[in-house]
Amino acid sequence: MKALVLSHAHPAFSIGGAQVASYNLFTGLKNMPGWDAHYMAGIGPPVARHAATPLMSLGQAPDETLFWTNDYDWFHLGSNGLDELMLHFERFLADCRPDVVNFHHIMGFGIQALHATRRVLGDVPIVFTLHEYLPICAHHGQMIKARSHGLCLRASASDCGICFPEIGAAAMKRRELFIKAFFDRVDAFVSPSRFLLQRFEDWGLPRQKLVMIENGLDGGAQAPARVLAPGGRRNRFAYFGQLNPFKGIKVLVDAVTRIPEKTWGDSILYIFGGNLEHQPAEFQQQVKELFRLAGRRLRFMGSYKSADLPHLMREVDWTIVPSTWWENAPVVIQEAFHHRRPIIASDIGGMAEKVRDGIDGLHFRASNPESLAETMARAISDPLLWDRLRSGIEPPTDTATAANLHADLFLRLIERQGSREARHG
Numbered sequence: 001m002k003a004l005v006l007s008h009a010h011p012a013f014s015i016g017g018a019q020v021a022s023y024n025l026f027t028g029l030k031n032m033p034g035w036d037a038h039y040m041a042g043i044g045p046p047v048a049r050h051a052a053t054p055l056m057s058l059g060q061a062p063d064e065t066l067f068w069t070n071d072y073d074w075f076h077l078g079s080n081g082l083d084e085l086m087l088h089f090e091r092f093l094a095d096c097r098p099d100v101v102n103f104h105h106i107m108g109f110g111i112q113a114l115h116a117t118r119r120v121l122g123d124v125p126i127v128f129t130l131h132e133y134l135p136i137c138a139h140h141g142q143m144i145k146a147r148s149h150g151l152c153l154r155a156s157a158s159d160c161g162i163c164f165p166e167i168g169a170a171a172m173k174r175r176e177l178f179i180k181a182f183f184d185r186v187d188a189f190v191s192p193s194r195f196l197l198q199r200f201e202d203w204g205l206p207r208q209k210l211v212m213i214e215n216g217l218d219g220g221a222q223a224p225a226r227v228l229a230p231g232g233r234r235n236r237f238a239y240f241g242q243l244n245p246f247k248g249i250k251v252l253v254d255a256v257t258r259i260p261e262k263t264w265g266d267s268i269l270y271i272f273g274g275n276l277e278h279q280p281a282e283f284q285q286q287v288k289e290l291f292r293l294a295g296r297r298l299r300f301m302g303s304y305k306s307a308d309l310p311h312l313m314r315e316v317d318w319t320i321v322p323s324t325w326w327e328n329a330p331v332v333i334q335e336a337f338h339h340r341r342p343i344i345a346s347d348i349g350g351m352a353e354k355v356r357d358g359i360d361g362l363h364f365r366a367s368n369p370e371s372l373a374e375t376m377a378r379a380i381s382d383p384l385l386w387d388r389l390r391s392g393i394e395p396p397t398d399t400a401t402a403a404n405l406h407a408d409l410f411l412r413l414i415e416r417q418g419s420r421e422a423r424h425g
Contacts (some may be wrong), residue, residue: 002036003029003410007106007283010041010066012145013058017331018131020306021192022104024329028216028403030063038063038096042108042208051363054088065092069108072374075138075167076178079110093120099190100410102127104188111182125413127406128183130191132328134201135179138172139163139227141247142325151326151348151366155203178285187413192329194268195351199326211409216396216402219338220306223313225390234386235267236316237344237376241321242330243276244284248322248346248367253290255372257295257321263377264297269320272312274303308334310395313339316387319354321345324367329354342389344375359392363386373424 007022019041029037033124043066044054050056054068067089070078079085089109093101093116101117101124103109117126134141136155143152146163150349157176161169183189183205190211191197222238226236243249249271271291276284291298319336326349333354336343344362345351355361360377365371379385392403 001034001099001407001410001414002038003407004040004096004101005029005126006095006101006103006109006113007039007041008105008109010039010043010060010064011290012060012176013041013043013047015305017215017329018104018129020331022129024216024218024233025102025403025406027218028399028405031400032403034408036063038065038098040065040067040092042066043068044108046253054084055092066093067109069110072108074109076175077106077111077134078178082112085110085112089113090116090120093117098124099414100125100127102129102406104129105131105134108352109352111179114182114185119158121247121418123417124341125187125410125417126185127188127410127413128186128189130181130189130190130196130200130328133199133326134198135183136199138167138175140246144246146167149324157201160230161313168297171342180246184231186424187417188409190409195326195350195353196328213405213409214397215331215334216399217331217334217396218399219309219335219396221310223310223339225340226315226317233267233380234314235380236270236317237267237320237379238270238272238316238318239320239322240272240309240311240335243271243273244279244289246323247273248324249273249287250290251324251369251372252320252322252369253287253294253298255291255376257293258369258373259333259377259380262379267380269298269300270312270316271300272302272304286413287408293305294342299301299388309335313341316341318376319343320372320376321351322364322372323351325349329350337393337396340390342386342393344372344379356392358389360394362389 005022005026007019009019011019013022026037027040028223029035056066073080094421121245133143137143139146143251154227157173160172188209188211190213192215201207241247319341328350343355345355348366357363362375364375
C-alpha cells in the first residue's frame with residue numbers, strides 16, 4: 001500500500017507542530033512492512049519558483065516533493081492559482097498513484113485540492129488531519145473573539161459576523177458552506193485531541209467520520225533530571241514556542257513578576273522562543289517591557305530546534321504552556337513528557353485534556369497571571385510535588401505506534417471502498 005502525506009510546509013524549511021507530525025507519520029509509514037509513502041509539502045517565498053513548474057525537490061529525498069504556491073485565499077482556505085493546481089498537482093497525483101491520501105492542512109494548496117484528488121484518483125480514500133480550527137474560525141483559526149479576545153464557545157454565522165462586521169454574517173455563512181462542500185469529499189477526519197473533534201462535530205462534521213489518533217513523536221535521547229545541589233529546589237521553569245499574542249507569553253512573564261521574592265529566591269524562567277520581531281509593534285513593546293520588569297528572574301534564550309531539546313531540558317524542571325486559546329495537542333506537551341518534565345498548563349481545550357491536573361502536571365486559570373503565579377509558587381515551595389507528578393507521566397505516542405494506528409485506519413477505509421465497489425460492480 002502507498003500513502004501520500006501532504007503538509008502545508010516541510011519541517012526542513014518551516015518548524016511547526018503540523019509539519020513535524022505529518023513528517024513523522026510519513027517516515028513511520030515508510031518503515032512499516034507492506035507500506036510505501038510519499039511526502040508532499042507546500043513552499044513559497046523567499047524560495048524562488050521554477051520557471052516551468054511549481055513542483056520542486058530542493059535537495060530532498062526522491063520520495064519528497066515540494067509544491068510552490070503564493071496565491072492563497074485565507075478567508076475561504078482556497079487557492080487562487082487553480083490552473084497550476086489542476087495542471088501540475090493533478091499530474092503529480094496521476095503519476096504518484098497512492099492508495100490513500102492524507103492531508104495535514106490545505107494552506108497553500110487550497111481546499112480545492114480535495115476535489116482535484118477525488119477527480120484524479122476516483123474513490124481512493126481521503127483523510128484530513130485537523131490541527132486547529134481554521135475551517136471553523138476565520139480569526140486565524142483561534143476561536144477567540146476578534147475584538148474582546150475572549151474565548152469563543154461556539155461558531156455560528158451570526159457570532160462570526162459580529163466579530164467581523166465589515167464581512168458580515170451572510171458572507172460568513174457562505175464561507176462555511178463553501179468549506180463544507182469540499183469536506184464532503186473527505187472519508188475520515190483525524191485529530192490528536194477529543195476536544196478539537198468535539199468542536200468539529202458541533203460545527204456539523206459527521207460523527208462517524210471523526211477519529212482520534214495521537215501524533216507520533218520522535219523525541220530523541222531522553223534528558224536526565226537536573227542534578228540538584230544539597231538543599232536545592234525544583235525551581236527552573238521553561239517556555240518553549242512561538243512568541244505571539246495567542247501563546248500566553250505576557251501572562252507568563254506577568255505571573256513571574258508577581259511571585260514574592262522570598263518564594264522566588266534563585267528560581268529562573270527560561271524563554272526559548274522566536275519570531276517576536278514578526279508580531280504587531282504594540283505586542284512587541286509590551287513583551288519587551290515585561291521582560292525588563294522581570295529582570296534577573298527571566299533569561300531570554302532565543303529560538304531553538306527540536307534537536308536541541310535533549311540538551312536544553314537538562315537545565316529545566318517544569319515546562320509551562322500558558323496559551324490563551326484552546327490549542328489542540330501542542331507538540332511541546334509531548335516533548336516535555338518524553339523528557340519526563342511535569343507541565344504547568346492553562347486549564348482549557350487540548351491543554352487541559354493532555355495535562356492531567358495533579359497527576360502529571362498542574363492547571364491554572366487560563367489568561368490569569370495571578371492564578372499562574374500561585375501555581376508556580378506552589379511548584380517552587382512543595383519539595384515532594386515534582387517527584388510525584390513526574391512519576392505520573394506516561395510516555396507519549398511514538399512515531400511507529402502512530403504510523404500503525406494510521407495504517408489501520410487507512411486499511412479500513414480502503415477495504416470499505418473495496419466492499420462498496422464489489423456491491424455495485
